[in-house]
Amino acid sequence: MSGTSEGPTPAADLDRSAVTDSDHTIYHRVFAAAPLSMAVVDPEGLVVSANAALGELLGADPGTLTGRAAADLVDLASDTRTWHAYREVLRGRQAKLRCTRRIKHPEGHSVWVQVTVTPLADGGPGVLVSATDISARRELQSRLRHLQMHDPVTRLPNRTLFFERLTAVLEAESYEHSGTGRIGLCYLDIDGFKAVNDTLGHRVGDRLLAAVAERLTRVADEAGNARAGTPLVARLGGDEFALLVEDSTGTEQVADLAESALKALEEPFDLAGQRLSLTASIGVVERHAAGTTATGLMQAADTTLYWAKADGKGRWTLFDPERNAHRMTRQALSSTLRPAIERGEFALEYQPLVGMEDGRLSGVEALVRWHHPQFGTLTPNRFIALAEEDGSIVQLGRWALATACRQARRWQLDHPDEPPIFVSVNVAVRQVWDSDLVADVAQTLAETGLAPHLLQLELTESAVMGSAGRPLQALQALSDMGVRIAIDDFGTGYSNLAYLSRLPVKVLKLDGSFVRGFQYEESAKGASQVPPNPADEVIVEAMIQLAHRLGLTVTAECVETSAQATRLRRIGCDTGQGWLYSRPVPPDRISELLGTKDYAVGKP
Numbered sequence: 001m002s003g004t005s006e007g008p009t010p011a012a013d014l015d016r017s018a019v020t021d022s023d024h025t026i027y028h029r030v031f032a033a034a035p036l037s038m039a040v041v042d043p044e045g046l047v048v049s050a051n052a053a054l055g056e057l058l059g060a061d062p063g064t065l066t067g068r069a070a071a072d073l074v075d076l077a078s079d080t081r082t083w084h085a086y087r088e089v090l091r092g093r094q095a096k097l098r099c100t101r102r103i104k105h106p107e108g109h110s111v112w113v114q115v116t117v118t119p120l121a122d123g124g125p126g127v128l129v130s131a132t133d134i135s136a137r138r139e140l141q142s143r144l145r146h147l148q149m150h151d152p153v154t155r156l157p158n159r160t161l162f163f164e165r166l167t168a169v170l171e172a173e174s175y176e177h178s179g180t181g182r183i184g185l186c187y188l189d190i191d192g193f194k195a196v197n198d199t200l201g202h203r204v205g206d207r208l209l210a211a212v213a214e215r216l217t218r219v220a221d222e223a224g225n226a227r228a229g230t231p232l233v234a235r236l237g238g239d240e241f242a243l244l245v246e247d248s249t250g251t252e253q254v255a256d257l258a259e260s261a262l263k264a265l266e267e268p269f270d271l272a273g274q275r276l277s278l279t280a281s282i283g284v285v286e287r288h289a290a291g292t293t294a295t296g297l298m299q300a301a302d303t304t305l306y307w308a309k310a311d312g313k314g315r316w317t318l319f320d321p322e323r324n325a326h327r328m329t330r331q332a333l334s335s336t337l338r339p340a341i342e343r344g345e346f347a348l349e350y351q352p353l354v355g356m357e358d359g360r361l362s363g364v365e366a367l368v369r370w371h372h373p374q375f376g377t378l379t380p381n382r383f384i385a386l387a388e389e390d391g392s393i394v395q396l397g398r399w400a401l402a403t404a405c406r407q408a409r410r411w412q413l414d415h416p417d418e419p420p421i422f423v424s425v426n427v428a429v430r431q432v433w434d435s436d437l438v439a440d441v442a443q444t445l446a447e448t449g450l451a452p453h454l455l456q457l458e459l460t461e462s463a464v465m466g467s468a469g470r471p472l473q474a475l476q477a478l479s480d481m482g483v484r485i486a487i488d489d490f491g492t493g494y495s496n497l498a499y500l501s502r503l504p505v506k507v508l509k510l511d512g513s514f515v516r517g518f519q520y521e522e523s524a525k526g527a528s529q530v531p532p533n534p535a536d537e538v539i540v541e542a543m544i545q546l547a548h549r550l551g552l553t554v555t556a557e558c559v560e561t562s563a564q565a566t567r568l569r570r571i572g573c574d575t576g577q578g579w580l581y582s583r584p585v586p587p588d589r590i591s592e593l594l595g596t597k598d599y600a601v602g603k604p
Helices: 011-033 052-058 080-090 135-149 159-169 193-200 202-226 251-266 294-310 321-343 384-390 393-414 429-434 437-448 461-465 470-481 497-502 512-516 534-549 562-570 587-594
Strands: 037-041 047-050 097-104 110-119 127-133 182-190 232-237 240-246 269-271 274-276 280-288 316-318 346-355 361-372 376-378 422-426 455-460 484-490 507-510 553-556
Touching (some): 052 127, 080 097, 080 110, 135 159, 159 232, 182 202, 182 251, 182 294, 193 202, 202 240, 240 251, 294 321, 321 361, 321 384, 321 393, 346 393, 346 587, 361 393, 361 587, 384 393, 393 422, 393 429, 393 437, 393 587, 422 484, 429 455, 437 470, 512 534, 534 553
Parallel strands (some): 280 316, 422 455, 484 507
Antiparallel strands (some): 110 127, 232 240, 269 274, 346 361, 361 376
8 A cells, every 4th residue: 555644744844933033023023123224125126124223313213114216215226326226136137235325314304314225135035135324434534634735824626626617527427418528627825925924934824824815705706607617726836826717708707807816915914913915826727628638737727827927916817729839849949959059950050240341251140040840040139148048158168169160261361462350259148157178268269279369259248237246357368468358239238438448448339220311311302301310410429439449340230131230330340240231141142242352241
């Protein structure tokens, strides 16, 4: 006989069932009493059970949460990434989700919670959602960030926060679909602030900075009332402030803001019994946000602030791309000057010095040219000042001296039957101070074989007239050697003419400004002439007569017309130089002139 009988339940099974029921009761009690806010959520995302802690966190009876979408309770559906991750955990495709959310409490305040979503421990369908109140931690973090991002003296945003904001503004998504797509910046620096700290102390200086911050904030608020959006005011460090204009409407708006800031700072400051007046300088930059970087914008602002200082302070200056390009070119030239000398990028051209009576070539002035690989051929006005600033003028001056003397000696040897011509070389003041000019000249003359009287050194009027001590001794030693000393651009400085008699000077070169207006201009028919300015004639004639009485010869620069040459010759000028005779030319052109029997140059 076959068959089955259920019979009594085995003891082991009874025990297991009892334990399971007991565990379930214990787990339920723990779940209900746990301080951690929790909810069991089914695979569809609906709350199966919520504990008291979650009800308290959300300001609701736990029983009312059953059946509601868990994602709505703790804001899991507000952004796509979080919502997708949550759905993946519900489907068992992702092990865990943790995120921070900000939820609204029924009483009106916000609560920051850290939400964790994990599968149930027994592997059953659904997930466990837990939430931890981190509002206190967020508040502490917020306070620490505020301290980190704000200046303690002025309470303004500091450099770190300013650049964080600026970087965000320049991100494409912040301006591509809304706003004007432009940005403006006022970069402000207090003029002479260091003197306040030095004379009144840092405490007064800090009070002044705080007062400046208040006025700038007021200016920004007023600008915000007039237009949409209040400019951000920040202290970048020291006495530097910035006003950042998002969605600028154009240059005029930012310029008006700068003007308002300057006016606000014009009123005296009363600080603990001290009445202080100050000015500020502002660099203004306004441009499209597209293609602009935070670094590039700040570099432009810093450059423009420098211009405002250089232009006289107490003003705002607008960024000028052309002026900036010139500055960048100047920096590029400065950084490559010394290597260019070593690479042989410099050359000399020579402009004839012509006797006014016979029109014959008596000498040449050596003029340096820089054959720059990027900027082409550059004349001295583009690089001599840079060379004087960085000291490379000494090295460049030695090269020019040696090259000119060697060339003058070559002309002399190539044309032995002709009277030798002298070469005139410009000398910067720094060459006298930073090198042994006398020794350099003596060595160069010895090495090239050029006679001392065939070398003329030109120094500017301001350099020669102020000579004393070492410079004067050097000039005297050179003169004693037989080298001629000439004063270049004479008449532009504040010359003590009597002092000339005590200097070892042999030649005065009249500045071209005297000669340019010193000419007869023929009428259309050529029958009559309009006389030159009488004052110019009187001044030039007086200078020539005085120079001759002192035993000096006179060279007129910038002679461009035969009318100028005629008048200069009549009043006794000895030598002429200018385009009437010749432009600066390579040495082989001078050789051609010397090779002719009659080497008069542009004789009027």
